[in-house]
Amino acid sequence: MTKIDVKLKTYLNYINGDWVASEIEETGKSKNPANTEEVVGLYQMSSENDLNKAVNSASDAKKAWRKLSGDERGNYLQKAASILEERLDEVALTMTKEMGKTLPEAKGETARGVAILRYYAGEGLRSEGDVIPSTDKDALMFTTRAPLGVVGVITPWNFPVAIPLWKMAPALIYGNTVVIKPASEAAITCAKVIECLHEAGIPEGVVNMVTGSGSVIGLEIANHPEVNGITFTGSNQVGKQLAQIAVTRGIKYQLEMGGKNPVIVANDADLDLAVEATISGGLKSTGQKCTATSRVIVQKDIYQKFKERLLAKVAEITVGDGVESSTWMGPSVSQSQLDTVVSYIEKGKEEGAKLLYGGDKVRSKALKGYFIEPTVFEGVTSDMTIAKEEIFGPVLALMKVNSVEEALELANDSEYGLSASIFTTNISNMLSFIDDMDAGLVRVNAESAGVELQAPFGGMKQSSSHSREQGRAAIEFYTNIKTVFVKG
Incomplete structure (x- = not known):
């Protein structure tokens, strides 16, 4: 040999x-x-x-x-x-x-x-x-x-x-x-x-x-x-x-x-749980998961509270080498992937989305890799590129809706249908989500990125x-x- x-x-x-x-x-x-x-x-x-x-x-x-x-x-x-x-x-x-x-x-x-x-x-x-x-x-x-x-x-x-x-x-x-x-x-x-x-x-x-x-x-x-x-x-x-x-x-x-996975946050959601799961589902592994949370669809009555808590938690994220115990989020996998993420961020700004946090490469002499900041947009509409195309990076797009019904309609407005999640304590909301969400994996009060080896996994539509x-x-x-x- x-x-x-x-x-x-x-x-x-x-x-x-x-x-x-x-x-x-x-x-x-x-x-x-x-x-x-x-x-x-x-x-x-x-x-x-x-x-x-x-x-x-x-x-x-x-x-x-x-x-x-x-x-x-x-x-x-x-x-x-x-x-x-x-x-x-x-x-x-x-x-x-x-x-x-x-x-x-x-x-x-x-x-x-x-x-x-x-x-x-x-x-x-x-x-x-x-x-x-x-x-x-x-x-x-x-x-x-x-x-x-x-x-x-x-x-x-x-x-x-x-x-x-x-x-x-x-x-x-x-x-x-x-x-x-x-x-x-x-x-x-x-x-x-x-x-x-x-x-x-x-x-x-x-x-x-x-x-x-x-x-x-x-x-x-x-x-x-x-x-x-x-x-x-x-x-x-x-x-x-x-x-x-x-x-x-x-x-x-x-x-x-691919996936363009939504999370719906209803008025009655446990906000702390929803924030933690949104960050974990969307930003862990630097957003490089096909099941990563990308679109965050929030009812208007709790939108401001959710946004404030989300931004506070995102600000705590440490970006760095994955071997360091203090690091929460590592780099993009390559220069080309980093460039792709940056191009989507620029496209989001060009198309009128409001940048709330991040949006740039990490500028540090101590870091010599493909690092990007965790990024959050709001004012995102379904016709924007960052709401339609898979980014495969740590970018969250916040979208405000009046009702769970509107949230479901927006969540399904995608060519993809891999995974989706909802945060709610209302049984009726849960059942509507389970029945009406066009995705191969639907999760209630849990992040979109969870996959268990003993359960079938796969998507609908173009996923x-x-x-x-x-x-x-x-x-x-x-x-x-x-x-x-x-x-x-």
């Missing part, structure tokens, strides 16, 4: 159970977004031929992997979970240094990765079909599940442990083999997750990782004739491109994309391909139903 030279901080592709360098011998540089003078490591800039080797390896391994029992496959996931748990601090620190989220958030996400592996390990012993009465009294009819085969996994940088695992773990337990292409901004963190699967002894070819350009590796995964399904989390533009390829090829695809990830719902994508009729 080719060993990784830790001193050089060079991380290799993982193909057919071995760590291998790209054929083109080119590497990309992963910089710490909190300190751009620090290089976290080097990753492979791979070629189509590298990807082809990985897919062929997965294709060769799929028959033997499928023939194992669910319990046997689950044992590998259990072992990987224990290894990841042992390395939690190391993986979390790598995550913080590579993509910027605070260390407590990174530790929480890594622990969630452990839980995901253990949850799906248990899936190996759960029911996968039903017995169905036949019109023939002498026959037995039932359903079972067949894996897709080779699954291409394309993941973003914002949850570099949780998202790869909530895609790979169900794919594996249901009998598929995997080729993963992580975002370059999180390639090293993903490599450390793959190390855990490798050390758990997962058979050669069952899991493969190829890093590099999305326009090369991502598209090649979608186009490869041996790939039987694609699961993707990322931008709408790329997701739709992948969907078109998948439809042309006649393979399954699963897309989780997803209308499939669901996580929990038992994952089996619907990663397998096909097979109906069996047996007559003696």
Whole structure:
């Protein structure tokens, strides 16, 4: 096996159970977004031929992997979970240094990765079909599940442990083999997750990782004739491109994309709870979550009180390096993401929104990264760009309404429908919100960004391909139903 030279901080592709360098011998540089003078490591800039080797390896391994029992496959996931748990601090620190989220958030996400592996390990012993009465009294009819085969996994940088695992773990337990292409901004963190699967002894070819350009590796995964399904989390533009390829090829695809998530604050809300959840949901992880709170829709009678409390709390936020215990909010992940956030802030001001707080890069000689201030606008209307487009940064848009009915209408005035929350103590408001909100995840008296691994997750409208990830719902994508009729 080719060993990784830790001193050089060079991380290799993982193909057919071995760590291998790209054929083109080119590497990309992963910089710490909190300190751009620090290089976290080097990753492979791979070629189509590298990807082809990985897919062929997965294709060769799929028959033997499928023939194992669910319990046997689950044992590998259990072992990987224990290894990841042992390395939690190391993986979390790598995550913080590579993509910027605070260390407590990174530790929480890594622990969630452990839980995901253990949850799906248990899936190996759960029911996968039903017995169905036949019109023939002498026959037995039932359903079972067949894996897709080779699954291409394309993941973003914002949850570099949780998202790869909530895609790979169900794919594996249901009998598929995997080729993963992580975002370059999180390639090293993903490599450390793959190390855990490798050390758990997962058979050669069952899991493969190829890093590099999305326009090369991502598209090649979608186009490869041996790939039987694609699961993707990322931008709408790329997701739709992948969907078109998948439809042309006649393979399954699963897309989780953008969000423009609202929180509604009713007159009867617990204001302190609503403020805390709005800040947590909108500004933690520097707003770089697809479920992050973006639009804050508040009834007019309590608007002023809510705004004052919100601004007071936002003013307490400390921005800095995520490894420092005093830091509440870290940097944007990259220069391009920082520039995107700044451009949206400028657009908000140009279109007439009133800037209440922040709105600029952090100016500090002590900070040498991609830092932006937490930002709050008011006077935002639904036709403004910052009310319509996903910013993926720490920007809150306050919107004032007369009633909960008006709030719901405004909340639904979006092409997205991923998550939403309401703060109210009124049962009627709660039920109206649950029934009328066009979002795949609706939460009452809780922030919009909460996702639990045992529950289905996915969006409506332009936020997803209308499939669901996580929990038992994952089996619907990663397998096909097979109906069996047996007559003696």
